[in-house]
Amino acid sequence: MDKVLMKGNEAIAEAAIRANCRHFFGYPITPQTEISAYMAKRMSKVGGTFLQAESEVAAINMVYGAAGAGVRVMTSSSSPGISLKMEGLSYIAGADLPCVIVNIVRAGPGLGGIQPAQSDYFQAVKGGGHGDYRMIVIAPSSIQETVDCTIDAFDLADKYRMPVMLMGDGMLGQMMEPVSFPEVKTDHLPKKDWATTGTKMKRKANIINSLYIHPEELEEVILKREEKYNTIYETEVKYHTEGLENADVVLVAYGTTARIAKAAIALAKQNGIKAGLIRPITLWPFPTDIIAKTAPNVKCMISVEMSTGQMVEDIRLAVNGVCPVHFYGRTGGAVPTPTAIFEQIRRYA
Amino acid sequence: MMETIFERPKALADVPFHYCPGCTHGIVHRLIAEVIDELGIEGDTIGVAPVGCAVFAYNYFNCDMQEAAHGRAPAVATGIKRANPENIIFTYQGDGDLAAIGTAETVHAATRSENITIIFLNNAIYGMTGGQMAPTSLVGQVTQTTPYGRKVEMQGYPIRMSEMLATLEGSSFIKRCSVDSIKNINDTRASIKKAFQCQIDKKGFSMVEVLSTCPTNWGLSPAESMDWLRDNMMPYYPLGVYKDVTGGDR
Amino acid sequence: MTREILFAGFGGQGILFCGKVMSYLGLVSGLEVSWLPSYGPEMRGGTANCHVIVSNDAVGSPIINNPTDLIVMNLPSFDKFENTVSPGGNIIIDSSLISKKTSRNDVNAHYIPATQMANEMGVPKLANMIMLGKLISVLAAVSLDQVKEALEKSVPPSKKELIEVNLKAIQAGYNFNSDI
Known part of the structure; x- marks a missing residue:
């Protein structure tokens, strides 16, 4: 089409x-x-x-x-x-x-x-x-x-x-x-x-409901x-990765920020720094496994977000102390620039 | 041979109700079920239960049911009706649900002329949570949250929903009834039937308000409660037809 | 090849549409493209701008911080963006609306009285297309057929009759020699 x-x-x-x-x-x-x-x-x-x-x-x-x-x-x-x-x-x-x-x-x-x-x-x-x-x-x-x-x-x-x-x-x-x-x-x-x-008088009534008054019943549900x-x-976990092989620094970013992160990774490459990207597509379920698997092979990870640091908490849970996890973000409607993200890569590489 | 002269309406579930002694919810449930039987619409009807004393209403009818969040029944009913316009949708709501937390949903369902039927029980108090002030509590009425009586300067005036909704172009049939006497119970049944008929005839939003009692939280016996309803509620909430686009008696 | 093109001017000058045609031009030329408008209260009568990226590679950030090409149709936008243009880039200026000259000597400035030309042609609303024509001549990358195809995709079916006149305006801008 x-x-x-x-x-x-x-x-x-x-x-x-x-x-x-x-x-x-x-x-x-x-x-x-x-x-x-x-x-x-x-x-x-x-x-x-x-x-x-x-x-x-x-x-x-x-x-x-x-x-x-x-x-x-x-x-x-x-x-x-x-x-x-x-x-x-x-x-x-x-x-x-x-x-x-x-x-x-x-x-x-x-x-x-x-x-x-x-x-x-x-x-x-x-x-x-x-x-x-x-x-x-x-x-x-x-x-x-x-x-x-x-x-x-x-x-x-x-x-x-x-x-x-x-x-x-x-x-x-x-x-x-x-x-x-x-x-x-x-x-x-x-x-x-x-x-x-x-019901068309052909089946028992269907009930759409979220109320279960007995704790045991609700617990079971x-x-x-x-x-x-x-x-x-x-x-159902979905993610995308780029350049994880031999990467010293791995950025984790989703949505719009991931696009900008890619531009920063290209800048890093021009400057001789090996950086990779893990881009979660499903935020829940979170791609815990790939992050955990990647952690032992890298110097550090950087969560890049348009927030003051939210997803970074899930990355740290996944990494479980195996490598440092840094955060870089802009918030309030400001958008990170490729150069600013690249500066973070350079800082931690 | 024995003749059956009284039986449970088919649309009413054969389960024990949880309502307090003397409560009028049971009467109104029965009237709705009778109407569903009479109109032969059980297989096409979907009821929407409220939050409040009637929260378990989804267990008391044999038609399909949905349980809505507090006050949201008219919005839920809108979703169901728009999904399957040939279904007959009714909501069953109390005064807190319909006239306080869900006022916006009620008013806008009416003004959109949403083709649904609302059965509104007004007993001037919050029953399930133990007797707090309702938007329809009368001036001077003592409740758990108006221990010295409802004061106009503090809590304002009780709201008359039937009168208000009748002013909206979108409403088709609005009537206030009561279940304090045999005569009024029969009239309530006829009114509920008319409200459902309005929906079947695609005339748009219909509502029957039923003045009801709450002996437990009013602190009165069932019989005293009926007197209280007649003496106090009826003067402020006059019975009658407030809107009827079918050209019936006013 | 990556061109990062910033279109800027007043709301109502057809800035966003201009960017859209440019994006389709990239698309029909087999390139990757992105189009990002300014939005919100900014749109209400104030300045309007959009960022168009045309590239051989997948577009990363759709935001342009340093445009390779700036198409500018009002003074506030000229003042705001003049110094953001990448060295060696192009600034295409509607000289009927902006009397200033650029103080930069590391960019190529193209002055074209697009609004005046559009008025003389009897199509006062198509100054944007004249500006686009100039941009196309500067980038010198596409054929007239491709321009026509891009226009056909940009214009809703209900306004098909406008394609020809838009094309004419683009040609006028394309043929205008601003470097004399």
Whole structure:
């Protein structure tokens, strides 16, 4: 298929539609509004539903209802809006409902700013909502990968009956790159015989619920879900590496930052320093193994983030003291430059 | 041969309810189930349970059910309805759920003319958490969080949801009923049926508000509670039809 | 080969569209491209700019700190970006709107009265395409057919009739000899 130039936000929306998502509930917020705008334009043309909700809270609960009714459904927002969605997200996790949530991250806390950031890492991978739950978090780093990851996100959500977050940042949402859309198949996925579509008087009632009043019962439900999470940790980790062989310094970076890190690695090469890159694509499950395996062979690792240091904690857990793990980041909407990252490489090489 | 003159509605689950003695939730559950039976829609109906005393409502009906977060039932119902517009969706909500934490969801479902039916139980108190002030608690009413009575200068006025929602273009049928007497119970059943019929006929948002009692948290016997409802709630929350686009009696 | 091209001017001058056509030009030439706009309140009547990278290799950072080529259509942007241009790079200046000359002697400056030319041609909104034409002549890397193809991809089907006039404006910029 011919490649077209598309903004990240629009590419996410189009990919969702190609993945047979026909229900979108959202609320406007910069810098992800193009997703809503695109959905508003396209959904009516493909027989789908676009609904601008009265709030982020309402939007995520509409997602809950539609997911419970068995359809592919998505919402999107940016950081402050995602905070509002956290209640619904916890209920969605607790009721084992599949859906896709897009966070085009901007700077925080509070109203923060509208420029790109990665400071919602903790919120996405460590919880955010209340309770023992996990969410698959996917962080693409190009527009084409955004398309592919959006399609994967729906499949993973359906496969594991859980929420999946696609996490980009303002830059990925706003920039254009050439993309093509792959053929989407969904026939390998489990049937949603648990959904509330009406009993038709032919089966027992289906109940979508996260309330279990007896501790033993709730514990059992949570532990069963934990087994599912363990399976995901064993089978669904995704990452990309570059130049790990003979590298003295390994950068760990995801999303937009990984692209900039690559430019810094090229600068290092010009200066005779061997640097490599581990780019997590799934932030949860986190690529712990490759980081642990790489640690003994390098002088150090540097986590590069658009935050004050969030993913670095998971890298340190993975490295477990085997090599030093440094951090370099910009925050508040500022974006690291290749030169600044290169300076860090040079400092620690 | 024995003739059956009274039985459990088919749409009502054959399980013990957890409600307190004298509580009117059981009556309203039964009325909804009777209406579902009468309309023959059990197989197409999806109920949405609230957070509050009726939180276990998902176990009390035989149709498909979803449990919503506190106040979010109208949004959840919207999601279900938009996913499968041919299903019949009702939410069952109390006053804290519908008129406090979920006011925005309620108002916007109504103004969007979301084609769903809300059964709203107003008993002027938070039951499940043990008797705190509700948005519908009356001025002067003593609750756990208004131990000296609700004061206008502190807590403002009780909210009249039926009147408010009736002002919205999107609502189709809004009626306030009561279950304090046989006559009013029968009227409530007829009103719930009409609200469901509005949805079946795709007329948009319908709501039946039911004035109810909470003997446990009001600190009254069930019979005294009915008197209290008539003497105190009915004057502030008059029964009647507040909106009816079907052209029925007002 | 990597060109890091910064388009800058006022909102409403078609700066972002100009960058989009350039990106498609890269795409139809078989190159890797990225396009990154300024966004947010900046867009509301103030300055607008976009970063376009065209390269043989996969594009790393889509942000341009030191452009190889600056296309500038208002004075504030000229003042802001003049000194960021890489030595040996190009600055293409709409001299109808910017009366200043560059003080840099390590870059190639191209002065073109694009807005005036667009007005004279009766297409006042196409100064951006005239600027793009000049950029294309400076980079001297593509054929007219490729330009046409890029335009066809950039313009929505509902505005197909605008392709020809855009092409004319690009040609006018392409043929303008600014180095006299």
